[in-house]
Amino acid sequence: MFGGHQLNIIKKYRFWYLQNPKNCETARKLICNINKGCGFGCQIHHLVYCFVVAYGTNRTLILKSKGWRYQKEGWESIFEPLSDTCISSSEEMYVNWPGDNKKVVSLPIVDNVYPKPVYQPPSVPADIAQRLQKLHGYPIVWWVGQVLKYLMRPNNSTRDFLTEKKKKINFVNPIVGIHVRRTDKVGTEAAFHDVDEYLLKVKQYYDALEVQPKIRRIFLASDEAKVILIAKQRYPDYHIIADVNIAETASISRRYTNLSLQGIIIDIHFLSLCDYLVCTFSSQVCRVAYELMQTYHVDAHDKFASLDDVYYYGGQNPHPQIVIINHKPTKKEEIELKINDEVELLGNHWNGFSKGRNLRTGKIGLFPSFKIKNPVKIVDFPKF
Incomplete structure (x- = not known):
């Protein structure tokens, strides 16, 4: 199937290649500290952001996780290391993002990064975007899922624990x-x-x-x-x-x-x-x-x-929806839409109507959800 086959390609030829350079000492690196001041899901998404920026800038991601607030011994005590051969940066000197052509760059949390990396969600690599749009209803979710799958590979003890747990609860x-x-x-x-x-x-x-x-x-x-x-x-x-x-x-x-x-x-x-x-x-x-x-x-x-929000990636780059059908308000809480208007989606009432801001008029209100589409943000990532 597409999902499994494509994942194997990405893991074997792209993610693995990126994270296992032939010479760790000379490789370009991106340093990421997992200890963002938030909960587990937020920290995992911070790590995804670090990884896709490393991928987009053709750098090996070096994860700083010792003293992690969830596990003092670090990421590798629960999950597989992000690399088999390059898990630390011996260089004492590094520069902050964007670093341009510098060898080692440190990436701040998404809230503080400037300029915003074009590679972070909701961007999807151009070379797989066309196939994704044909076979998946929400390409950015698929792409983030593949990154998460690579990052959250359980180590042997965690894998054994999850296997036993599945049997125990009769899942x-x-x-x-x-x-x-x-x-x-x-x-x-x-x-x-x-x-x-x-x-x-x-x-x-x-x-x-x-x-x-x-x-x-x-x-x-x-x-x-x-x-x-x-x-x-x-x-x-x-x-x-x-x-x-x-x-x-x-x-x-x-x-x-x-x-x-x-x-x-x-x-x-x-x-x-x-x-x-x-x-x-x-x-x-x-x-x-x-x-x-x-x-x-x-x-x-x-x-x-x-029961509440639509799907979004915390800290994502601006990603307005595109109007595909005109809409004339029939109630005072509705807003006008014209084809090709850009709409900032603010929520979904799950009753056929969404709430948003029309960026052309500046008006906020309700409109039929089917009258907008979620465009795929396509970005040229490096070729491997």
Whole structure:
């Protein structure tokens, strides 16, 4: 299939080649510190940003992860090293981004980088963009998923642990993944959504299947233990796989511990293996799982239901939508659209209408979602 075949090519001939230069000492390098001041999903996306910029500038990525807030021993204690031969930079001298022709460059976090690298999401390499547009409904999600797949290769101990965990919890498809983010998100970055809202989407997914499974399975992940208890009490007809202990380690007071890291890796891994995902895209953990899900299917861009945001990549370069059908407002909360207008998408009401800002008129309001398209941002990455 396209996804698996293309991934093998990228991993073997592109990502591997980039990360394993013939001579590490003379190779051009990009230094990235994983310790961005945010949670796991945010830090992983920061690493993706570092990697695609390294890829776009033809540099080997050197990851600085010792003293990582989630695991003091660093990235390699959980995942495979990003390189077999070039995992450190012996040079003491380096320059800050962009560095132009300098040998070693340090990349700041995406919030502070200037000028903005053209290679960061939502850019897709030009040499695969045409094929991607034919075979995948959301190319940038596919591309980010492939990068994540390479970066998050579990080391032997983590791989064995996940294999045993899968047997222990009897993880069997078909199954729907639910991710409920509460604690520090609700009231700040996201609104509260009751368990019933998630289960309604699960029911709709199962009801639409041509062949009904004997057991309706759910893999439920949350950072609040009582969510799991409520779901099991209210929905006894569903087989709900969930771990209260993992939810407890995801609490704010215990989040940056080895147990918490183990728990969030479990959650993301099994959420990505589900056939459908119900979550809130305001959560970066949810988006990581959705991105990784693409690597298990030819096209899984529509295998989700988000209760709040549309998909986006945090810190992404500007990426306006393009109007493909004119729209005349019929209600005061709607805005006018003309073909080829650029629209900054601000949200999706999931009822057929989206909210956005027309960059031509400056007006903010609602419009039918089908009247815009998400253009692919195509950039010439280096040839390997």
